Amino acid sequence: MLIDDVVIVDTFAEAFAMWGARVLITAENEKWALAAARSMTGFATSVIGCKCEAGIERAVPAAETPDGRPGMAVLLFTTSEDGLAKRLVERVGQCVMTCPTTACYNALASENTVVVGGSLRYFGDGFQASKLLDSRRFWRVPVMDGEFVVEERFGVQPAVGGGNLLLLGEDVAPTLAAAEAAAAAMRTVPGVILPFPDGVVRSGSKVGSRYKSVIASTNDAYCPTLRAVATASQLPEEVGCVLEIVIDGLDLAAVEEAMRRGLAAAPRSGLRQISAGNYGGNLGQYKIALRDLLPGARREG
Amino acid sequence: MSLTLTLHTEPEVPLEAEALKPERFEGMTAAQIAAVAVLYGNQEAPLGDFFRVAGEPDGELCIRGDATRVKMIGAGMTRGRIVVEGNAGMHLGAAMSGGEIFVAGNAGDWVGAEMSGGSIVVKGNAGHLLGSAARGGRVGIRGGEIIVHGNAGNEIGSGMRRGLVAVAGDSGDFTGVNMLAGTVVVLGRLGWRTGAGMKRGSIVSCHPAELLPTFSYACTYRPVSLRLVFGHLRARGLPVAQEHFAARYHRWSGDGIESNRGEVLLLAA
Numbered sequence: 001m002l003i004d005d006v007v008i009v010d011t012f013a014e015a016f017a018m019w020g021a022r023v024l025i026t027a028e029n030e031k032w033a034l035a036a037a038r039s040m041t042g043f044a045t046s047v048i049g050c051k052c053e054a055g056i057e058r059a060v061p062a063a064e065t066p067d068g069r070p071g072m073a074v075l076l077f078t079t080s081e082d083g084l085a086k087r088l089v090e091r092v093g094q095c096v097m098t099c100p101t102t103a104c105y106n107a108l109a110s111e112n113t114v115v116v117g118g119s120l121r122y123f124g125d126g127f128q129a130s131k132l133l134d135s136r137r138f139w140r141v142p143v144m145d146g147e148f149v150v151e152e153r154f155g156v157q158p159a160v161g162g163g164n165l166l167l168l169g170e171d172v173a174p175t176l177a178a179a180e181a182a183a184a185a186m187r188t189v190p191g192v193i194l195p196f197p198d199g200v201v202r203s204g205s206k207v208g209s210r211y212k213s214v215i216a217s218t219n220d221a222y223c224p225t226l227r228a229v230a231t232a233s234q235l236p237e238e239v240g241c242v243l244e245i246v247i248d249g250l251d252l253a254a255v256e257e258a259m260r261r262g263l264a265a266a267p268r269s270g271l272r273q274i275s276a277g278n279y280g281g282n283l284g285q286y287k288i289a290l291r292d293l294l295p296g297a298r299r300e301g
Numbered sequence: 302m303s304l305t306l307t308l309h310t311e312p313e314v315p316l317e318a319e320a321l322k323p324e325r326f327e328g329m330t331a332a333q334i335a336a337v338a339v340l341y342g343n344q345e346a347p348l349g350d351f352f353r354v355a356g357e358p359d360g361e362l363c364i365r366g367d368a369t370r371v372k373m374i375g376a377g378m379t380r381g382r383i384v385v386e387g388n389a390g391m392h393l394g395a396a397m398s399g400g401e402i403f404v405a406g407n408a409g410d411w412v413g414a415e416m417s418g419g420s421i422v423v424k425g426n427a428g429h430l431l432g433s434a435a436r437g438g439r440v441g442i443r444g445g446e447i448i449v450h451g452n453a454g455n456e457i458g459s460g461m462r463r464g465l466v467a468v469a470g471d472s473g474d475f476t477g478v479n480m481l482a483g484t485v486v487v488l489g490r491l492g493w494r495t496g497a498g499m500k501r502g503s504i505v506s507c508h509p510a511e512l513l514p515t516f517s518y519a520c521t522y523r524p525v526s527l528r529l530v531f532g533h534l535r536a537r538g539l540p541v542a543q544e545h546f547a548a549r550y551h552r553w554s555g556d557g558i559e560s561n562r563g564e565v566l567l568l569a570a
Binding site for chain 2: 026066067068069103127129131132133134138140146147149
């Protein structure tokens with residue numbers, strides 16, 4: 001398949017079952033809501049090393065937040081429901097509660113909930129109080145700028161992690177430009193985040209390593225410098241740079257839509273191929289075939 | 302058409318009509334409903350002596366006419382909806398645990414006394430002891446919410462344990478007396494001795510008030526939680542002014558003769 005003379009490789013992205021939550025952070029102004037959201041989503045690129053994957057979903061206008069202040073919606077993903085509860089308590093406690101003027105609310109309606117504010121309230125050392133409104137309990141924890149309001153329970157739901165696109169270009173500049181355009185298009189999809197720095201990752205990994213203690217190692221098949229030595233290089237000769245975009249979403253449809261928009265936005269001069277990472281279909285619960293995302297793509301030849 | 306009871310004979314003495322709740326009439330015919338016993342003064346009388354019955358029981362009960370002397374409407378109800386198109390008498394929704402009551406006019410004393418769930422909206426004024434404990438009781442409203450668009454009398458939220466009581470107008474003396482927890486919001490003025498004996502909970506007013514000497518000034522700040530409460534009340538039709546959302550409030554802690562863990566929030570000038 002071709003889009004604007006860029007080859008769309010007939011392969012699939014292998015995605016995984018995860019658990020996701022949506023957190024709404026509000027603050028006195030957008031600057032501080034963003035500060036807390038950035039802090040909460042820092043060091044959250046991959047569950048392999050960070051225990052969770054997180055990102056800012058969107059800015060939320062003041063008119064749409066429970067307390068009428070500007071907010072940021074953050075999505076956070078882990079591999080288990082219990083793990084998600086732990087990460088939420090850690091990150092809301094360390095990154096949101098600490099940030100001036102913020103409050104933190106659940107923004108995901110779900111039958112499954114985990115306790116967050118109900119754990120963080122103990123920071124109040126007995127001075128905490130709560131308000132129950134519409135069956136939602138909000139804890140008020142006294143802090144040095146007034147009070148930190150945090151919802152007792154947060155909704156969690158099964159989610160999808162690890163959707164991805166691999167962008168293969170001739171050089172860094174066109175590949176980076178393609179990745180930036182694709183990431184921008186993907187971010188317009190509700191319910192997804194791109195957990196890596198500004199949405200793009202260059203250190204794609206494969207499972208395992210020649211070292212016993214290392215569970216993931218460099219994806220040598222896509223490293224240009226290893227084309228001559230890798231046993232199964234996937235790179236054509238003209239490719240000198242590969243960048244990956246990883247997508248986590250609250251459901252499969254959101255991840256597919258993000259990949260679809262990324263595929264449409266990336267092609268440009270200097271980009272040779274768009275592929276996707278998988279493990280032979282042996283590990284992930286979801287296979288997202290690129291050809292299924294592009295029913296109107298031109299066939300090669 | 303929902304079940305409608307129209308008052309055709311105004312009682313000269315109070316009519317105790319605890320039966321006036323939707324669940325009591327489920328599956329009954331108009332004749333059976335008219336035969337339901339109520340207490341008129343100190344004697345039993347059939348409901349039909351006072352009300353004309355029309356419509357079918359479907360979970361909603363409409364009461365027409367001036368029911369000022371009809372007591373205990375919706376008392377103990379657990380589900381359904383009551384609409385009182387005129388006024389309602391004392392003990393409206395007392396001890397209710399679910400469902401909704403809407404009163405287009407005024408309501409008497411003891412509205413929602415010791416209720417544990419559900420909601421009551423009074424578009425006019427309410428009497429004394431809104432959401433309170435019964436005399437001799439220690440715990441008032443345990444859950445649910447009461448919203449009054451007019452004024453309310455003395456001792457509202459007395460012994461309140463949980464829930465929300467909101468008054469768009471003024472409240473009388475001893476608002477939140479002996480309060481244990483929960484929230485009382487008075488958009489108008491508070492009477493004397495607000496929060497006397499309160500242990501925990503919040504009393505909010507959008508006007509200055511003179512508090513008892515056993516209350517201590519803490520700070521003046523912008524409570525984020527109050528934005529949530531005001532947003533909730535506005536969504537229920539209470540006219541909360543926009544400037545009150547982000548305003549600064551004086552926080553007073555009290556009552557010092559108790560655990561000193563309650564708060565009174567008064568709008569800063």
